[in-house]
Amino acid sequence: MSKIVINDSTLELTIGDITLQDTDAIVNAANTTLLGGGGVDGAIHRVGGPKILEECKKIGGCPTGEARVTAGGHLKARYVIHTVGPVYRGGEKNEQVLLENAYRNSLKAASDHAVRSISFPSISTGAYGYPIDKASKIALKTVIGYLKNHSGIRLVRFVLFNNDAYKAYEKAMNECISEQ
Ligand code: AR6
Numbered sequence: 001m002s003k004i005v006i007n008d009s010t011l012e013l014t015i016g017d018i019t020l021q022d023t024d025a026i027v028n029a030a031n032t033t034l035l036g037g038g039g040v041d042g043a044i045h046r047v048g049g050p051k052i053l054e055e056c057k058k059i060g061g062c063p064t065g066e067a068r069v070t071a072g073g074h075l076k077a078r079y080v081i082h083t084v085g086p087v088y089r090g091g092e093k094n095e096q097v098l099l100e101n102a103y104r105n106s107l108k109a110a111s112d113h114a115v116r117s118i119s120f121p122s123i124s125t126g127a128y129g130y131p132i133d134k135a136s137k138i139a140l141k142t143v144i145g146y147l148k149n150h151s152g153i154r155l156v157r158f159v160l161f162n163n164d165a166y167k168a169y170e171k172a173m174n175e176c177i178s179e180q
Pocket of ligand 1: 018029031037038127128161
């Protein structure tokens with residue numbers, strides 16, 4: 001596990017399954033319907049149970065880059081923060097801004113719910129095709145920027161699904177540190 005401290009908060013990288021995290025909130029890499037799917041989204045609904053989908057249906061969807069909050073159902077996490085990352089279409093379609101927004105709006109939603117610890121998956125780098133070398137840098141820069149300016153969230157954990165994803169985030173974290 002790799003970690004850095006920003007003000008009073010810890011940012012850490014780990015390999016694992018987002019559905020098993022015991023942080024106050026976990027983030028779902030959802031789609032604009034909020035009606036479920038594969039990858040992280042499928043796993044969260046499978047483990048969390050049908051109450052999450054019921055709440056999502058009432059919410060009625062989420063635009064790309066925004067975030068919506070439901071309870072955690074059977075998950076250890078109290079909340080699921082559903083956000084929608086961009087589909088990668090070559091990098092000229094505002095993807096970077098939309099990915100930044102997805103992370104920032106998830107953190108804002110967490111702050112609004114007094115969340116002190118939160119786990120993120122690597123948003124957009126699965127079915128949505130965002131190259132992980134680029135997405136990891138955007139993800140970490142956005143989180144670091146938020147933690148520098150907001151207190152309250154004491155732990156942000158990136159839960160990477162395999163060693164390649166972990167290595168990409170570790171490299172991006174080292175770049176972020178050397179640029180500070
Ligand atoms: N825990 C942690 N990471 C995981 C897990 C898990 N249980 N399962 C997959 N990953 P994706 P996206 C990794 O496709 O690219 C869904 O159908 C995976 O290896 O879940 O934002 C939604 O409904 C990858 O690195 O999310 C949307 O339609 C990362 O999580 C669409 O996929 C994200 O992969 C969203 O696509």
